[in-house]
Amino acid sequence: MERYLSGLAAAAARALGDDLVGCYLHGSAVLGGFDARHSDVDVLVVAAGATSAAQRASLTAGLAALPCPAVGLELSVVTRAAAAGPTAAPRFELHLTTARDDPKVVDGHARGGDPDLVLHFAVCCRAGRVVGPGPAAAAVFAPVPAALVLAQLVAELGWAVGHATGEYAVLNACRAWRFAVDGALVSKVDGGRWARDRVGAADRALIAAALARQRREAAVRLHPAAVAAFVQRIGAHLTAP
Known part of the structure; x- marks a missing residue:
């Protein structure tokens, strides 16, 4: 490198x-x-x-x-x-x-x-x-003003569901959520680790599977409907008044 x-x-x-x-x-x-x-x-x-x-x-x-x-x-x-x-x-x-x-x-x-x-x-x-x-x-x-960063992170959520892998979409949503909470810009992996401890059991399992796939540790399948629903929930949270 x-x-x-x-x-x-x-x-x-x-x-x-x-x-x-x-x-x-x-x-x-x-x-x-x-x-x-x-x-x-x-x-x-x-x-x-x-x-x-x-x-x-x-x-x-x-x-x-x-x-x-x-x-x-x-x-x-x-x-x-x-x-x-x-x-x-x-x-x-x-x-x-x-x-x-x-x-x-x-x-x-x-x-x-x-x-x-x-x-x-x-x-x-x-x-x-x-x-x-x-x-x-x-x-x-x-x-870069935080409003511009958050707007772009939100815009990428929909793109990821339609064009990227399931693990990318899930972990990208996690890092967007992290920025909305405390302004930190982190990697997708670190975003997933942060979010994993802040969700319910079903979403925790989804994030854990996404992390495993991202690190090439396992080939667990991410169901597209579950990925889309998770990203949609995060997007709604980020755009809520």
């Missing part, structure tokens, strides 16, 4: 030159729960200002040449101004993923903002790790 991150930082430096502010690791690699068997390597690259098409193409090519020691890389390039002024859908320069089942390269200049960046910015501000030279994450990423 360290060799990979060093190579990533070097590729960003070659592509962006003096326009590079820094590369910042976030996600499960800094919050905990990272498992190379099913986790992405999550990185935000911050540029001093708008990037050129040549810079974006150079970065994409440089990163494609690096073998990722996990499921894949999920990386976005944002400007320093975007990182310093979080909105409900921050603008971005480039987004790319290298996971085998979902590789993509998206030019942010042709798109609107990306709501997913709300949580990425929030994690970077609180726990991001600078990779290679550059200022500390807290000096680049402004604190």
Whole structure:
């Protein structure tokens, strides 16, 4: 992992030159729960200002040449101004993923903002790790208002039920619940551990099964109806007046 991150930082430096502010690791690699068997390597690259098409193409090519020691890389390039002024859908320069089942390269200049960046910015501000030279994450990423973080966590609940695994949906709901209670941003695994002791027997068993599947300790089946009902209850709790 360290060799990979060093190579990533070097590729960003070659592509962006003096326009590079820094590369910042976030996600499960800094919050905990990272498992190379099913986790992405999550990185935000911050540029001093708008990037050129040549810079974006150079970065994409440089990163494609690096073998990722996990499921894949999920990386976005944002400007320093975007990182310093979080909105409900921050603008971005480039987004790319290298996971085998979902590789993509998206030019942010042709798109609107990306709501997913709300949580990425929030994690970077609180726990991001600078990779290679550059200022500390807290000096680049402004604190994200709690209302924006909670709104994005709630929005992800419905997406997870329809598009993610059962364990992801359950544990994602648990970490959203944790943030709503005390403002802590934690990994899905830590969210599940926290919630497991605060629910009834049926939900406790569901969360325990989700944790076991997430850690690849067991292949217990999560019934889709039970997953959807749990996520719906958490969502109703989070949006209650």
